[in-house]
Amino acid sequence: MRYLFFLLICWACQAQAPLSTESDEGLLMERREFEGYSQSFAYARLSAKQLGRLKLLSAEGRSLAQLFKEEPPILALNAGMFHPNYEAVGLLVLAGEERRPLVLGEGRGNFFLQPNGVFWLDRLGRAGIAPSPDYAQMQPEAFWASQSGPLLLYQGEIHPAFRPSSKNKFIRNGLGIDSLGRLHLIQSLAPINFYRFAQLFQELECHSALYFDGVISQMYMQGIGRLADYRRPLGPVLYLPAN
Numbered sequence: 001m002r003y004l005f006f007l008l009i010c011w012a013c014q015a016q017a018p019l020s021t022e023s024d025e026g027l028l029m030e031r032r033e034f035e036g037y038s039q040s041f042a043y044a045r046l047s048a049k050q051l052g053r054l055k056l057l058s059a060e061g062r063s064l065a066q067l068f069k070e071e072p073p074i075l076a077l078n079a080g081m082f083h084p085n086y087e088a089v090g091l092l093v094l095a096g097e098e099r100r101p102l103v104l105g106e107g108r109g110n111f112f113l114q115p116n117g118v119f120w121l122d123r124l125g126r127a128g129i130a131p132s133p134d135y136a137q138m139q140p141e142a143f144w145a146s147q148s149g150p151l152l153l154y155q156g157e158i159h160p161a162f163r164p165s166s167k168n169k170f171i172r173n174g175l176g177i178d179s180l181g182r183l184h185l186i187q188s189l190a191p192i193n194f195y196r197f198a199q200l201f202q203e204l205e206c207h208s209a210l211y212f213d214g215v216i217s218q219m220y221m222q223g224i225g226r227l228a229d230y231r232r233p234l235g236p237v238l239y240l241p242a243n
Helices: 002-016 064-072 132-138 193-202
Strands: 020-022 027-032 040-046 055-058 073-078 090-094 095-102 117-121 127-131 144-148 151-154 171-180 181-188 206-215 219-221 236-241
Touching: 027 073, 040 219, 055 090, 055 144, 064 073, 064 236, 073 181, 073 206, 117 132, 117 206, 127 132, 127 151, 127 171, 127 206, 144 206, 151 171, 151 193, 171 193, 181 193, 193 206
Parallel strands: none
Antiparallel strands: 020 027, 027 040, 040 181, 055 236, 073 219, 073 236, 090 095, 090 144, 117 127, 117 144, 151 206, 171 181, 171 206
């Protein structure tokens, strides 16, 4: 009964919450509708100035709700696939320390749908996304990094394996980078196929975009209302602290 009352309170807050917020520092967060899509999306855009505050962490099986108690965020979302023990499937760099190595081998599942890729931030908050083999050759000085897959976009082109008519539809999230160095984060709030999801980043004029995960995806945006129950245990998480 108490849980039901809690849900009713959350639904009431959702109804009253604003659909969009934008800060003077260039952080936009909103429930957004895109032309030609029958659903709305959780969407955030971070200016280059904001990227220096962004960080990755390993939740190690903790939920967003638990993380919120430790360090309240402005923005948070799961940021890469993980094994049953919650360790990242691929490369994970936290505060300059490589916690998990880059994976270049073959395997099954979305992570290994080539090309996959790496998202990283350097110490100055500059962001990059590259195919995993390119990242291995470049060896950028990543302060934060997460490997996932597949790439949604690279050099503005949609992944060649994606098909517009695909019936493979799930909740999905990911991020992209545009020519101004801004970071675009999107989570679908209803199932969508890879092709249509990748098209969103094209419409936002991103040159590169990386898929993070599917059904387990959760995204939190302060002041936008409840988008999930935030109780699902997670692995890598992208986090913008409130302070």
